[in-house]
Amino acid sequence: MSFNDDVQLDTSQVGSGGGGGRPGGMVVGGGVGGIILLIIALVFGINPNDLPGGTGTDPGTGGSGQVEPGGSTDPNAFAECKTGADANRSDTCRVIATVNSVQAFWAAELPRYRREYTPAKTIIYTGSTQSACGTASNQVGPFYCPLDTQIYIDASFFQILSDQFGSSGGPLAQEYVVAHEYGHHLQDIFGTLGKAQQDPQGANSGGVRLELQADCLAGVWASNATQTKDAQGTAFLKPLSDKDIQDALSAAASVGDDRIQEKTQGRVNPESWTHGSAAARQKWFTTGYESGDLNSCDTFSPATVE
Template sequence: MTFNNDVRADTSRVRRGGGGRGIAVGGGGIGLVALLVYLFTGTNILGGEQQPTTGSSEDFAHCVTGADANKYTDCRMVYTADALDVYWETALPEQGGVQYRQPGFNLFEGEVATGCGNATSAVGPFYCPPDQSVYLDLGFFDQLETQLGAENAPLAQEYIVAHEWGHHIQNQLGTMATIDQRSTGPESDGVRLELQADCYAGLWVGHAASVVDPDSGQTFLKPPTQEQIGDALDAAAAVGDDRIQAGAGQQVNPESWTHGSSEQRVRWFTTGYEQGTLAACDTFAAQRL
């Protein structure tokens, strides 16, 4: 989606951190297959006891208006975080009965220390429940296109961030504390958790063009075009477990799924986008995933 040119955002909202050594996660180097397996995780996959990295917001001084968000990827992340915050500040109390707390948002390169332990870029975007923060290496967006076959487009990027925000909403609602996050398979709690985060991302996209920036009085975003929605759907399909397994030269094995098929991820994003309520995203009550 396209930001309105004159909207403003709090550049201190997002931090930069990490970089350097290229440490191993899980006892060894992680390549493309592991990156694909761990994409968009909502679980504590990292281990270790290191504290989160705290970076500086000074690097975002060039992110002054929505026009900058349309031009620069890092500015787009700052403005996407702001638009997500403003939406959930109203939607979560109204629909979930819980006061919204902003998650941390850290952009890093190479590696980062988190409340879940150390992580490298190979892990992909993830949410860490212990420190309630989203972590993202912007280089992932290039991999989204070159390795996963989806368009590296603005709404595809925003979908990825909104999905991780969805995990934060699940954490606030207590969903993560009541399920078996280590289960696998097409009907597993882990798959239901990921599909629900896709639905929450679609929910935000459906409402984003009506979320008003309190600083400028304008809506953060312009209504998405069908082409832009297609970019988000393509990104959701690209990270389906069946697509990932086939692309890695493996046999498609639903019993090992952790995130759901391409068709499921697209369908639940669409459900959130079209129906627009938290209740519509109750994947744990759904008989058909």
């Protein structure tokens, strides 16, 4: 899905980071990797640094035990990202344009549900950086951190998604990932993130249902994206094509638990799933896209999510 060339990008909605993070902090998966361990920690009052993978005292904080969020607000960090034309040629600028589009849509949409949208910044980093939830790196994947209400994305992740997991490299495949993470931010606003702790693993677990709901919310954004406009009244995105939708479905399938397990372990174990199967992820993105309605994204009521 391409951006209109003359749409204006707002780089104040993103920050930059990279090089400062060091392996060893608490690593939690994101929208593509999962935030389940963090949610369990918050619900049960556990220090996140005491979770598996945590260090108790983060090595990047000089022993203080306090993790400083990553990201710079340097206005020149994304000087090359000014218009939709820039977004169509650069992964980094495309992330910024998608952040702008997603936030513009939900800011206008949530009042219909008697909620006010609170903006969330996206930190675009290189290599690794620190979040309030621990170290962000492309090994973790993009994720939403509810402790600092920021999203963390290494722009190189999209190449990894394509090269290692077989996702389409098309624009909507990348935009889907960003929209999914903002789906987690919406869950934070609606107070549903804690539902993941009900049963964090399994094909129909609370953890899986949370992730599939974020997929559905990404589909709702995609359904409405071509009508969403920038501050000057220019639509962010051009009309979707069939190929655009296939790109998004390809990305959704490539991060299905069954696909990832088959590639990394050579076997599939549904009892350990935290995000849902490729088929379920495609199903719920499609549900959101075809309805265009947040109310269609109730993944917690059905007996099964498949």
